[in-house]
Amino acid sequence: MNPQDKNAVLVLADGTVFYGKSCGAEGTATGEIAFNTGMTGYQEIFTDPSYFGQMVVMASSHIGNYGVHEDEVESDSIKIKGLIVRKFAYRPSxxxxxxxxxxxxxxxxxxxxxxxxxxxxxxxxxxxxxxQNAIISTETENVDALKKQATEIPSMKGMELASKVSTKEKYTVGEGGEYKVALLDFGVKQNIIRCLQERGCQVTVFPYDTSAEEILSGGFDGVQLSNGPGDPEPLTAVVENIKQLVEANIPIFGICLGHQLLAISQGLSTEKMHNGHRGINHPIKNLETGKGEITSQNHGFVVRMEDAEKHPNIKVTHVHLNDGTLAGFRLNDKNAFSVQYHPEASPGPYDSRYLFDSFIENMKVNKKQLA
Structure with a gap:
């Protein structure tokens, strides 16, 4: 049989079944199913560590049509567990x-x-x-067994995944930058590092569980808290480290999982979303400027808006216009801010890259004050 003619089945935990044809590797894969509404950038999506442990449904009809390129990656390998598409192009155009x-x-x-x-x-x-959880399999003879297996897959709620994708050893990117940035890697996209480099930063990437003491003793001008997969709440030791960094008043910029961890360090709580935000067309309003931004997003957990609004030292700075969820905040009494989306894009629009400039400005001002 031609591999392109091999049958495949998608089974959801609620018992829903979709039949189709196989693409990619043969076998069986399990994970939480999520959809991405982006019309382009599939290679960057597949290599984004924030998708670790997930099966991705691409809402765009044609996937694979422009192939893959070695420079269009966000990590060292594909991080998704499975892929679900409408039309699959075996030959790139x-x-x-x-x-x-x-x-x-x-x-x-x-x-x-x-x-x-x-x-x-x-x-x-x-x-x-x-x-919900789901299974993709080319072993389609016993769908009832797959249905049972789908109900036994561990929930993403309570699952710690940052340790699975974080660097094991620290490393430095760039030499002689004007600003030295410590990046805590919870599953960093490479374009975050590129955006910092483009702004004159030397970036040292640290394992996710690096202590605050090690960071603070390194002579860094600022700390970047990266994106990453999984539930933020199990990362209790990391939260304590971030709390110490905040108290030291070093400039901090959090993105996605980093945003959630910063929030938890200040006593806020998070919750799992009904279906998450994943795509490159999500509308955000900057409450400080009144301007709208079209953003790239990928998250299934969110910081509770009511917690942020009643916190005396937190100012909500950004809100998601589709559902009113918290999209960004800053601390009134400390040098830290964060957003629940991807200002580095890749893929996506550049509307929010000014946030990296804001981080640079915070480091610049802080350096002057310390001089």
């Missing part, structure tokens, strides 16, 4: 000697996929009934 088929890339990374699925119906189902 983009020219260039570094362009390869997405199929080869998925097989090399052992990512199981399913194509020819009615992704509009699937996305509508997830929107109505919420994110």
């Amino acid at each position: 983009r020219y260039g000697n570094k362009i390869r088929p997405l199929q080869d890339y998925l097989v090399e990374n052992n990512v199981v996929g399913i194509r020819d699925i009615d992704t509009r119906a699937l996305v509508s189902h997830i929107r109505e009934f919420g994110a």
Whole structure:
């Protein structure tokens, strides 16, 4: 049988079943199912460590049409557990000697996929009934067994995943930058590091559980708290480290999981969302300037807005215009701010890259005050 003709099945934990054809590697994969509404940037999405442990439904109809390129990655490998698409292109239509088929890339990374699925119906189902665990399998003979297996997959709620994707050893990117930044890696996208480098930063990337003492003794001008996968609440030791960094009043900038961890360090709580925000077209309002931003997002947990609004030392700075969820805040009495989206984009618009400039300005002012 031609591998492209192999049957595959998608089974959701609530018993819903979708039949299609296999793409990527053969076998069985499990994880939480989530959808992304982005129309482009699939390679960056697949290599984003924030998706570790998840099966991604691409709302865009055609995936693989422009292949993959070695420079369009956000980490060292594909991080998604499984892929669900409507139309899958086995041959890329983009020219260039570094362009390869997405199929080869998925097989090399052992990512199981399913194509020819009615992704509009699937996305509508997830929107109505919420994110849940699922199975993709090319072993379709016993769907009842797969249904049972789907109900036994561990929940993303309470799951600590930052340790699975964080660097094991610290490393430095760039030499002789005007600003020295310590980046705590909870699953960092490489474009965050690039955005800091472009602004004159030398970036030292640390393992997720590096102590505050080690950071503060390194002579850094600021701390970047990266994005990452999983539930923030189990990271209690990390939260304590961040709390100490905040008290030291070193400039801090948190992104996504880093934003959530900063919030928890200040006594705020988080909650799992019904279906999360994932895409490159999410509208945000900056409450300090009144301006709107179109943003790139990828998160299934959010900081409780009511906690932030009643906190005496927190100012809500950004809000998601679709559902009113908290999208950003800063501390009134400390040098720290964060957002629940991706200002580095990749993929996505550049509307929010000014946040890196704000971080640079905070470090600049702080250096002058310490001089």
